[in-house]
Amino acid sequence: MSDVSSLRRMAAAVRFALLPIAATGMLLGSGGASAASAAQTAVDAAKPLCAGGKTITIVWEAGLQSLDPQNFSGPMWEKLTGCKVKVVEVPASEMFTKIMQEYRAGTGAYDALNVVPAWMPDLVQAGALEPLDALVDKYKYRAELKNIAPTYRDNQMTVNGKIYGFPDDGDVFVMYYRKDIFADAALKKAFKAQFKYDLAPPKTWKQFDEIGAFLTEKLKAKGTYGASMFREAGYGNFLFQERFRNEGGRFFDGNTMKATINSPVGVKVFEGWRAENRFMPPGVEKFGFVENLATFVKGESAMTISWPPYGRFAAGYLANEKALDWVPKTTIAGKVGYALPPGGHPQLAMGFALSVASTSKQKEAAYLFIQWLNSEEISNQRVKLPYALRDPFRNSHFTNPEYLKLWPDAKNYLATLQAGSKTGLLDLSLIQTDKYEEALRQGISRLWAGEDAKKILDDIAKEWDTVTQKVGVDKQKAVYNAWAAKGGAYPK
Secondary structure, eight states, X not given: OOOOHHHHHHHTTOOOOOOOXXXXXXXXXXXXXXXXXXXXXXXXXXXXXXXXXXXXXXXXXXXXGGXXXXXXXXXXXXXXXXXXXXXXXXXXXXXXXXXXXXXHXXXXXXXXXXXXXXXXXXXXXXXOBOOOHHHHHHTTOXXXXXXXXXHHHHHSSEETTEEOOEEOOOOOOEEEEEHHHHTOHHHHHHHHXXXXXXXXXXXXXXXXXXXXXXXXXXXXXXXXXXXXXXOSHHHHHHHHHHHHXXXXXXXXXXXXXXXXXXXXXXXXXXXXXXXXXXXXXXXXXXXXXXXXXHHHHTTOBSEEXXXXXXXXXXXXXXXXXXXXXXXXXXXXXXXXXXXXXXXXXXEEOSOOEEEEBTTOSOHHHHHHHHHHHHSHHHHHHHTXXXXXXXXXXXXXXXXXXXXXXSSTTHHHHHHHHHHHHHHOEEOOOOXXXXXXXXXXXXXXXXXXXXXXXXXXXXHHHHHHHHHHHHHOHHHHHHHHHHHXXXXXXXXX
């Protein structure tokens, strides 16, 4: 998972000693490696390059994510190749800026990078990322790249037909719901009598409204609300992008590049959000990732939507991890079901791709490290780490026999993540994407302050049009239309 920044800031200082991890046999993990595997190829090629104790510097999101290269993959790579890994931790909100600053300074301080796929057009246009096709072919990695789940592989790897990053984090929104509540015979009977359809995970937002209100009416006295959601603007940005498109909205007119976020669909989404808060816990407008997580795992809401770690937290898989001792103990293990959010096209919110900095003085060594990290064998181990928040992104991850055994419902969890990987929606990706997102974030804050939904969206559209004019209409139009043509841009 990627943008759970408040969670990771809480954990940024957390460090703990893991039991020593032997590299022996690690390349023969769940990916079924052979001597010719991409992971082994990277190791063999890196050994002579790493002679003398070379250090690869990689930028990683601060907090829990960084425990992967610091405690697991970094030490393993050094043992296998002799090449040290230096991790530069940067908060997610600062990563784009830090990468651009280093590129403009030209110091070569960074070798490998974690980049949010939505940033790639900006970074490529600036020249900050190294094209990887030649190295992919040299080290025979193209076949393994084909096994990355389709939406990530086809939409988060290339810019203008060239490879600039390896999709490495299967961030996708999932609906989590209480199986025991939805299976309650009395509730099912009462719901069917009132609404004339079965009580089940909602497939439309109209159903979400009806089910959420019904469950709050029946369960509030027992301390459970029909739903909860993170509403804080930074997270709401992604929820809006998802719902707006599932309801039929488009961000721009592809011919004129005029913003169309203020269409009737946009107003419907904003007004729907505000109406739904009536059956959610008091103060939900301020809920971020952690507040919403606590509400759900304590049994205080019947359904919610979030990134994949919620499923692992709710199942109690991480209960004994010292790095996560701040996570509320789950009271609902074994009672959680998984489904795609209403509309069936979940947001692939944030995520990370592994790239090589164009200013690196040791590009080939950096490339070999990220090929190894991203490979079938090593990634199958990394996505099972109970503390690092890397989510499944390869086809093999969803059927990994070891992962399927981690908790009783892991099979259904992985199947839902796989379904999302096939129908998921990409984050909006433009030149200066963050300026568009910031206008939307500010608008969401205004919504919770009680302002008129249409007026807010009209103002957002004006700000978007201003940014487009500054970037250049034709220039932005080309980037937008290339993005809109991707399979994950809009529901088919």
